[in-house]
Amino acid sequence: MKGDKFLKLLQIQNLELEITRVNNSIKKLQGQAEDLIARIEKLKEERERLIKRIEELKREIEKHKVAIEECKKRLRRAEETLKLVKKAEEYKALLREKARNEDCIIKLINNLRALEEEIRALEEKREDKRRIKQIEELTEELSDVRYSQSRLQDKLEGLKSNLEKIKEETEREIWLEYENLKRKYGLPIILPVDSMGSCAHCGTKLPSALYSRVIQGEVVVCPSCGRFVYYEREA
Ligand SMILES: [Zn+2]
Numbered sequence: 001m002k003g004d005k006f007l008k009l010l011q012i013q014n015l016e017l018e019i020t021r022v023n024n025s026i027k028k029l030q031g032q033a034e035d036l037i038a039r040i041e042k043l044k045e046e047r048e049r050l051i052k053r054i055e056e057l058k059r060e061i062e063k064h065k066v067a068i069e070e071c072k073k074r075l076r077r078a079e080e081t082l083k084l085v086k087k088a089e090e091y092k093a094l095l096r097e098k099a100r101n102e103d104c105i106i107k108l109i110n111n112l113r114a115l116e117e118e119i120r121a122l123e124e125k126r127e128d129k130r131r132i133k134q135i136e137e138l139t140e141e142l143s144d145v146r147y148s149q150s151r152l153q154d155k156l157e158g159l160k161s162n163l164e165k166i167k168e169e170t171e172r173e174i175w176l177e178y179e180n181l182k183r184k185y186g187l188p189i190i191l192p193v194d195s196m197g198s199c200a201h202c203g204t205k206l207p208s209a210l211y212s213r214v215i216q217g218e219v220v221v222c223p224s225c226g227r228f229v230y231y232e233r234e235a
């Protein structure tokens with residue numbers, strides 16, 4: 001193969017391989033970003049549940065306070081009326097009413113204390129502080145991932161436009177040959193021989209006559225896998 005053509009094919013191939021690599025990296029970062037978003041959402045939901053529960057408790061506490069006031073009012077009314085009644089039956093009924101409201105007040109106050117205790121525990125929970133910190137950290141991580149993604153995206157655009165330019169500059173014949181080889185073998189179609197004189201793709205050791213031609217700078221076809229092999233001089 002002529003040197004110019006070989007260099008052209010190698011250039012096209014390396015660009016395409018690089019585009020594939022960058023594309024894969026972008027996909028991997030996208031996966032990471034999605035994972036981070038899911039984790040952040042989950043933490044936010046947990047926080048929302050906690051906040052909702054605290055709101056519920058606050059409403060419950062208000063209800064209890066109103067109910068306690070009601071019982072107190074009824075208790076006072078019963079006490080006031082007790083002073084006025086003469087009939088024993090009425091008196092007994094009022095005593096019962098008084099006792100009922102006293103019980104009610106005690107019970108409600110106990111409930112109220114328990115609710116206040118629960119709300120205090122929830123508000124002081126270290127777990128929530130840990131969550132807030134985690135959300136911050138994950139959000140920062142996400143923005144790093146997004147940044148890397150956009151950098152790679154720019155790189156990808158650059159590579160693609162390079163490839164387009166090379167395609168325009170390349171003789172149609174060479175381009176078609178490249179496409180044919182790619183269809184036939186899959187990338188890579190051109191590879192260096194390794195230090196042992198073997199094809200870097202299939203590992204077959206080149207016959208010594210072939211190898212010496214490669215060393216002299218010729219591009220040859222691997223007898224085993226059909227790909228082009230060349231000798232890569234150390235820079
Ligand atoms: Zn081979």
